[in-house]
Amino acid sequence: MAGSNMSSDAIAKIRADMKGADYLCDDSIATALFLADKLGKPILAEGPAGVGKTDLAKAYSRATGFDLIRLQCYEGLDEAKALYEWNYKKQLLRIQADSGSGASWEDLEEDLFSEEFLLPRPLLKAITSEKRVVLLVDEVDKADVEFEAFLLEVLSDFQVSVPELGTVTARQMPFVVLTSNRTRDLSEALRRRCLYLYIDFPDQERELEIIRLRVPGIDEDLARRVLAVVRSIRQMDLKKVPSISETLDWASAVKVLASDTIDEQMLSSTLSLLVKEQRDLEKVQANIRRIAHRATG
Numbered sequence: 001m002a003g004s005n006m007s008s009d010a011i012a013k014i015r016a017d018m019k020g021a022d023y024l025c026d027d028s029i030a031t032a033l034f035l036a037d038k039l040g041k042p043i044l045a046e047g048p049a050g051v052g053k054t055d056l057a058k059a060y061s062r063a064t065g066f067d068l069i070r071l072q073c074y075e076g077l078d079e080a081k082a083l084y085e086w087n088y089k090k091q092l093l094r095i096q097a098d099s100g101s102g103a104s105w106e107d108l109e110e111d112l113f114s115e116e117f118l119l120p121r122p123l124l125k126a127i128t129s130e131k132r133v134v135l136l137v138d139e140v141d142k143a144d145v146e147f148e149a150f151l152l153e154v155l156s157d158f159q160v161s162v163p164e165l166g167t168v169t170a171r172q173m174p175f176v177v178l179t180s181n182r183t184r185d186l187s188e189a190l191r192r193r194c195l196y197l198y199i200d201f202p203d204q205e206r207e208l209e210i211i212r213l214r215v216p217g218i219d220e221d222l223a224r225r226v227l228a229v230v231r232s233i234r235q236m237d238l239k240k241v242p243s244i245s246e247t248l249d250w251a252s253a254v255k256v257l258a259s260d261t262i263d264e265q266m267l268s269s270t271l272s273l274l275v276k277e278q279r280d281l282e283k284v285q286a287n288i289r290r291i292a293h294r295a296t297g
Contacts, residue, residue, distance in 0.1 A: 010034055014063075023052070023059030024202075024210050032197045033060060042155055042176035044194035049181045050243020051199045057136040057177035066175060067129070070136045071122035073143040079150055083160060085119045123154055124168070132172040141180040145187070152190050201244070204231065210244065215251045225262050225295040226251045230274065232294045236287070238280040250274045262295040264288050 014030040025033075036043045045053040061068035071082055120128060126135040140148065154160055158170035178194060180186060202210065204227065211223045218226075226247070234241040242250070250273045259266055268288055275281050284291065 007034070017063040018059055019213070021059040021062035022214060023055060023063075024206065024213060025056070026206070029056070029197065029199070032195055036195050037175060039195070040173055042178055042194045043197055044178045044180065044186070044191060045197045045199055046180045046182055047199040048201065049240070050245060051201055052244055053177075053179040053199055054136065054138055055245075056199070057134055057138075057179075060175065060177070061134040064134070064175075067131065067133045068136060069122050069126045069129075069133050069174075070138060073137065073139045073141075073147070075142055075144060077143045077147050079147070080121075082121050082123050082147070082151075084121055084124045084162065086117055090117055118162075118165075124160060124162075126174040126176075127154075127158060127160060127168060127170045129174070130171060133174050135174040135176045137176065137178040139181060140178045140190075141183045141186060148187060148190060152187070152193060155190075155193055201234070207244070207247070211248065211251050214248045215255060218251060218255045219260065222254065222260060222262075223251065226254055229262060229267065229291055229295045232291050233274060233284055236283060238275070238283065239277045240275075240280060242274045246274050246276070262292060264292045267292050267295070 011027065011030045011034050014033050015025055015027075018025050018030065018033075032043055035041070043056075045056055047053055057070075058068060060066075118124075122135070126133050137151065140151070143151070155176065158173060159167055161167050178190075201207070208223060208227055211218065211227065212220075215223070230242050230247045230250070250270060253270055253273055254262065254266075257266070257270075268285065271281060271284060271288075275284050
């Protein structure tokens with residue numbers, strides 16, 4: 001019973017600390033953060049684009065004081081870009097400087113492939129860090145299947161092999177968050193390695209709370225009107241619906257404009273803050289009267 005109370009207190013503290021870092025999380029997210037820390041497992045956060053998956057890692061970094069190391073995934077990402085590269089220019093300069101010294105190639109080679117000439121990329125930086133860090137592997141679904149397999153190997157042992165230097169093992173276990181927008185299915189092996197967390201758009205009251213937190217001083221009635229417009233637009237068949245960050249940008253703009261109402265003219269002139277695709281803009285513009293009515297209804 002005492003252990004249960006301690007866990008509850010720890011989860012409540014995580015929620016409070018995350019709120020202090022400008023991130024509102026419910027019990028499921030706070031529990032996932034707690035368990036990931038205690039069990040030493042990565043978090044796999046999936047969900048639609050723009051719901052705050054990346055911000056989750058950033059906020060946890062701020063809340064804990066851990067440095068954030070981010071690996072942005074993309075098609076064609078390989079081990080060299082994620083792990084390490086050799087500083088070839090510096091190596092070449094060293095070869096030129098030592099060309100007349102009479103040193104043997106064996107001695108020179110050993111020197112050239114030392115840590116002095118290593119360029120660590122995000123994964124190696126996280127593993128070799130003297131202090132604990134938050135490692136954010138962002139949009140892992142954009143990477144190739146081959147890179148996903150390599151990443152799984154790294155996450156399984158938190159060690160990597162550098163042929164010239166040997167095996168490098170994590171000095172401090174990084175806190176790992178992987179995000180995915182589900183543009184492709186991830187392997188079952190990677191899913192089993194992680195604690196799974198699905199993050200969707202928040203319900204109306206929680207998103208209103210987010211607006212209050214991130215846009216301080218906004219009028220309560222105006223915040224509700226902003227949210228009514230955004231949720232109305234999200235119901236439309238768009239290529240990209242407004243994300244939470246875009247909602248906050250628009251709420252801030254409405255506040256700066258010092259408007260106590262959201263009419264057709266104001267919505268039309270600021271719509272590009274919410275909708276970032278031309279075809280989506282045209283579709284929303286065609287329904288601007290109905291949407292504006294939702295804000296005044």
